[in-house]
Amino acid sequence: MKKIVVIHTGGTISMHVHSESGAVVTGDSNPLTAEIDKLMEYADIHEIEAFNFPSPHITPKEMLAIKEIIEQQIAGKEVEGFVITHGTDTLEETAYFLDLTIKSDIPIILTGAMRSSNEIGSDGVYNLLSAVRVASAPDAFGKGVLVVMNDEIHTAQNVTKTSTSNVSTFQSPQYGPIGLITKPGVHFHHTPIRRDTFELKTISKRVALLKVYAGMEEDLLMHVANAGYDGVVLEGLGQGNVPPSIVPGIQQLIKQHIPVVLVSRCYNGIAQPVYGYEGGGKMLEDMGVLFAHGLSGQKARIKLLIGLSDVHLVRPLSSWFGY
Known part of the structure; x- marks a missing residue:
């Protein structure tokens, strides 16, 4: 046995x-x-x-x-x-x-x-x-x-x-x-084809998770930045879009070298940079926002938290997410 x-x-x-x-x-x-x-x-x-x-x-x-x-x-x-x-x-x-x-x-x-x-x-x-x-x-x-x-x-x-x-x-x-x-x-009847692993000895970072909604304002993002968080995950709209009102807040986070990861608040489909309007996914990608394909907000938060806490990590941040 x-x-x-x-x-x-x-x-x-x-x-x-x-x-x-x-x-x-x-x-x-x-x-x-x-x-x-x-x-x-x-x-x-x-x-x-x-x-x-x-x-x-x-x-x-x-x-x-x-x-x-x-x-x-x-x-x-x-x-x-x-x-x-x-x-x-x-x-x-x-x-x-x-x-x-x-x-x-x-x-x-x-x-x-x-x-x-x-x-x-x-x-x-x-x-x-x-x-x-x-x-x-x-x-x-x-x-x-x-x-x-x-x-x-x-x-x-x-x-x-x-x-x-x-x-x-x-x-x-x-x-x-x-x-x-x-x-x-x-x-x-199925077998997973990919698995990422990280070297982790301690949890030393803090990552926030925010759900995006219609009319959201940027002060929430500013509070996160000022509170000393090391990363932010946003559950965006649709394929990966946000209201234009929070774009300045996202820009400020990136300027402060706080990584911003975007997922979709939809539980089917994947977040991807498609739309080119203000707050659209293509614009966000060009700003430096990372897209977590196929992950939920809570899973993307766990992955970012672990990756940021891996002191031996040599892979670029952009390689942690996607396919």
Whole structure:
């Protein structure tokens, strides 16, 4: 049987509904640890309780801690796969962080739950078992960090939470899952063709994420610059455009050597420099704005944050994004 390390970090998958208040809360113990016998039917399991945080409490500091745990386990033991239980709100960001920073082909799977452990229809144990099965599958090797939820396998780069409460919330818009889990086995039908990795020892930079909207004013960008941020990601309009009112603010950021990365706030399609009017994508590209093709705002922020924190990075900034 494969040796799989399960790293618990908290989230709904490890919570329960309080009998009196009806609120979903953490408990004195993680209910998933009681399911070890079920997991042992599929793999040789070693559990690590990294921390027990709701996912909105997760920061890049905790993401870095998970990375370090994984690297320590790889170096010290004959581990053949990892499963990380995580709250769903920021799961996609942690997954992409690990995908960009861990240089290993060992399967690393993140999973979570939309219903807590004592709710009717709880999906936590089922998703955990599915994740262990995927981590144990030979075809999972070399595919980067994956997210397993609701019988589907998604890449860390493309997956996103699309519903506040539905158990099928995790989807990969315009790309779809790369594999499925059925009772007989684990089936992959796509393979990622590209994966970027960075050398990261510490998080030393700050990157802001702003959503662009009609009538947006430049003072928000000026506040970001004055607050000492090292980079900015803008979720632009359409194919990658902004209102002309914020163009001076973007120019000022670039003048202060603060990189500006542009994505689209649309979840289908890619941002690209097409329009030549004031605030249009072509004008922004000529100013020095970088286009992150196919990434969401939160993923582009993670990538810029990691790239700026990589002290050994020799590639030009413009090569971090696009195809």
